[in-house]
Amino acid sequence: MIRQPSxxxxxxxxxxxxxxxxxxxxxxxxxxxxxxxxxxDLPMEESEAVVxxxxxxxxxxxxxxxxxxxxxxxxxxxxSLGTALAMVTQGARGSSQAALDAxxxxxxxxxxxxxxxxxxxxxxxxxxDAGITLTIANGLWVQDGFPVEPAFxxxxxxxxxxxxMRIDFGAPGPxxxxxxxxxxxxxxxxxxxxxxxxxxxxxxxxxxxYFKGLWGIPFDPEETRPAHFAVAWAxxxxxxxxxxxxxxxxxxxxxxxxxxxxxFGDGGMEMVLALPSDPMAEPTPEDLERWLxxxxxxxxxxxxxxxxxxxxxxxxxxxxLQALGLAxxxxxxxxxxxGIAGAPGDLKIDSVLQRTVMTLDEEGxxxxxxxxxxxxxxxxxQAPFHLVFDRPFYLALRDAATGTVLFLGHVADPGTGSDxx
Numbered sequence: 001m002i003r004q005p006s007x008x009x010x011x012x013x014x015x016x017x018x019x020x021x022x023x024x025x026x027x028x029x030x031x032x033x034x035x036x037x038x039x040x041d042l043p044m045e046e047s048e049a050v051v052x053x054x055x056x057x058x059x060x061x062x063x064x065x066x067x068x069x070x071x072x073x074x075x076x077x078x079x080s081l082g083t084a085l086a087m088v089t090q091g092a093r094g095s096s097q098a099a100l101d102a103x104x105x106x107x108x109x110x111x112x113x114x115x116x117x118x119x120x121x122x123x124x125x126x127x128x129d130a131g132i133t134l135t136i137a138n139g140l141w142v143q144d145g146f147p148v149e150p151a152f153x154x155x156x157x158x159x160x161x162x163x164x165m166r167i168d169f170g171a172p173g174p175x176x177x178x179x180x181x182x183x184x185x186x187x188x189x190x191x192x193x194x195x196x197x198x199x200x201x202x203x204x205x206x207x208x209x210y211f212k213g214l215w216g217i218p219f220d221p222e223e224t225r226p227a228h229f230a231v232a233w234a235x236x237x238x239x240x241x242x243x244x245x246x247x248x249x250x251x252x253x254x255x256x257x258x259x260x261x262x263x264f265g266d267g268g269m270e271m272v273l274a275l276p277s278d279p280m281a282e283p284t285p286e287d288l289e290r291w292l293x294x295x296x297x298x299x300x301x302x303x304x305x306x307x308x309x310x311x312x313x314x315x316x317x318x319x320x321l322q323a324l325g326l327a328x329x330x331x332x333x334x335x336x337x338x339g340i341a342g343a344p345g346d347l348k349i350d351s352v353l354q355r356t357v358m359t360l361d362e363e364g365x366x367x368x369x370x371x372x373x374x375x376x377x378x379x380x381x382q383a384p385f386h387l388v389f390d391r392p393f394y395l396a397l398r399d400a401a402t403g404t405v406l407f408l409g410h411v412a413d414p415g416t417g418s419d420x421x
Contacts, residue, residue, distance in 0.1 A: 046109055050117040053105025054082035055293065055405045057324075059285040062408050064320045066282075075313040075356040075409040077369035083160070083207045084371050086118055087138070088329075088349070090155040091340030096329050103325055115159025122161065124402055131214040131265030131364075136207070137185045138162035141178060143169050143202040152340050162205065169201040178204060182370060186210045189357055189368030198350060203340065211397070211406060212366045213264030219243040219306075219362035229307055230279065230391040231413045240307040240414045242390070243362055249304055251385055252295035256281065258387050259295045260304055264364060267400055271365060273306065274394045275387060283394070292396040293403065302385035307414040309360035317352040317371075358397075358407060367397060367407055 058078020065074045082104060089100040090111055101107045106114045122136050140162040142148055148164075156162035167174055175194050183191045185208035197204070227242035250261035259274040274291040276283065283291065318330065326349075328334035335348035356369035397407040 046113050046117045047120055049105055049109060050086075050114065050121055051402050051404050053103075054078050055289075055403065056105055056285075057082060057085075057103050058405055058408055059288055060324055061317065061320055062288070062410075063285045064323060065315060065317075066410055068320070069315075071412055073311060073313060073410060073412045074315075075311050075358055075369075075407060077209075077354065077356055077371065077407055078405045080207060080209060080369045080371045080406075081317070081352075081354060083118070083138075084205065084352075086114065087156055087160055087162070087205050087207070088337070090115060090159070091149070091152045091337050092329075093339050094336040094344065095334070096336040097339075099326055099328060111155065115155050119159045119161075121402065121404065125399055125404060128268045129266040131216070132269050133210065133212040134269070135185070135210045136161075137209075139178075139181055139204075139206040139208075140164045141167045141204040141206070143167065146202045146341070148203060148341050149339060156205070160207070167204075169197055169204075170199075174201075178206060182206060182208050186368050186370070187212075189366070190355065190370040193353070193355065193370040194372050207371070209369070209406065211269075212364070213269050214364040215362075216263040216265060216267060217245070217247060218364070219245050221362045224308075224362065227305070227307070228390060229414055238413070238415075242305050242307050242388075244303065244305050246301075246303045248299050248301050250297040251300040251302060251387070252297045253385065254295070256283075256287070257291045257295075258385070259291055259297075260387060261295075261297050263400070270398060270400050271360075272396045272398065273389060275389055275391070276393070279391050288394060288408075292394060292408070293398070293405070300385055302387065305386075305388040305390070306360075307389060308362075309358055309365075309411065309414050311356070311358045311409065311411065311414075313357075314355040315353070317354055318349075321352055356407065358409070365397065369407070 055078055058076060058081065061078070061081065062074065062076045065076060085100055085104060089097060089104065089106070092100050098107070109117065126134055126136060128134050138156065138160040140153070140156055142164055144166050153164055167177060175197060179191060179193060182193055187210055189210070190208070223244040224241050225244070226239050229238050229240045231238045252259045256278070257274050257276050259272060261270055261272050263270045272292045272295070274295070322330055329349045332345055332348045336344040337347040338344050340347060352372065354369060354371040356367070358365065358367040392410065392412045395407070395409045395411060396405050398405045
């Protein structure tokens with residue numbers, strides 16, 4: 001049963017799962033039609049660059065995570081991670097800014113253009129129809145007495161809606177205050193993000209996103225039956241509650257996969273699920289883009305069997321990001337975050353973490369994620385189809401209008417997650 005969200009006002013909200021992200025910073029000692037979602041005063045290329053960059057970088061990170069944990073469930077939030085790094089980019093300079101821009105696909109955008117594009121994307125994502133709840137909130141905590149560049153504060157406020165809040169990181173329990181804020185903004189789905197912060201923490205950024213969606217056409221609970229699922233790591237198949245629906249469904253079938261698209265509400269958000277033809281397939285990021293983001297769907301009569309999901313994943317992303325071109329940001333000798341405070345070499349990223357949760361049942365889906373970035377001191381067929389998701393598969397939860405991917409998953413086991421911290 002999907003929980004109903006509490007009725008609280010939000011800065012950016014629509015009538016969702018939850019996603020949050022946080023980053024902590026510490027002081028160093030030394031010719032087509034314009035999309036309807038794009039801002040009227042912002043060129044189309046700049047808005048689309050942000051979406052393309054977030055999705056592309058998310059696919060690259062997701063691919064590395066699957067390589068690092070073969071046969072395990074992985075559930076990543078590209079939007080959460082991309083937004084966290086985009087906020088850091090506002091304070092990066094020199095080679096650090098260049099590395100982040102290259103990763104996020106914003107090399108051709110100024111900091112002001114990137115911030116404006118993110119503001120427009122937030123506005124577009126939170127304009128959803130009935131049956132969908134999507135809220136986005138950003139917070140900024142600053143150490144008492146620590147001077148932060150006014151331009152950085154202004155950029156986070158204008159582009160991401162982050163409001164600065166003073167805090168004493170040296171006092172007992174500073175993470176409890178941040179955890180409480182995240183829990184409130186994610187309807188209690190994410191209540192743990194940062195177990196503790198380094199001694200010299202001076203600034204923490206948090207992005208929280210909450211999603212809940214009801215299927216446009218729900219599954220009938222009376223049709224749900226126990227069924228086998230070929231869990232990758234198990235000696236034999238496990239038994240899971242398998243939902244079933246026979247209807248006209250957006251369906252795509254190609255040589256190496258079959259996929260379905262299931263809309264939430266009136267279609268503003270959707271989930272794409274792809275089942276590889278070969279159970280042992282190891283799709284590349286390009287394969288996953290074709291399977292999950294650009295399949296050629298056709299309305300087709302058929303039967304879909306899909307397991308209920310209860311996923312819980314957490315992982316450290318530091319090594320993955322270092323391998324994808326951001327290594328210099330984790331070294332005090334090469335990091336330049338002087339647009340936040342101080343001089344080059346005063347701040348560096350210490351670690352990046354993410355936790356995600358997703359449930360899926362006959363009524364819809366609810367999902368949560370929390371990403372933390374801590375910065376420390378130097379120290380298509382005509383015949384009816386029958387698609388049964390009874391073995392590991394892939395999923396993407398995305399916005400239908402912008403194409404922004406909120407969640408990207410490899411489901412090796414419908415009932416459990418993988419803890420990589």
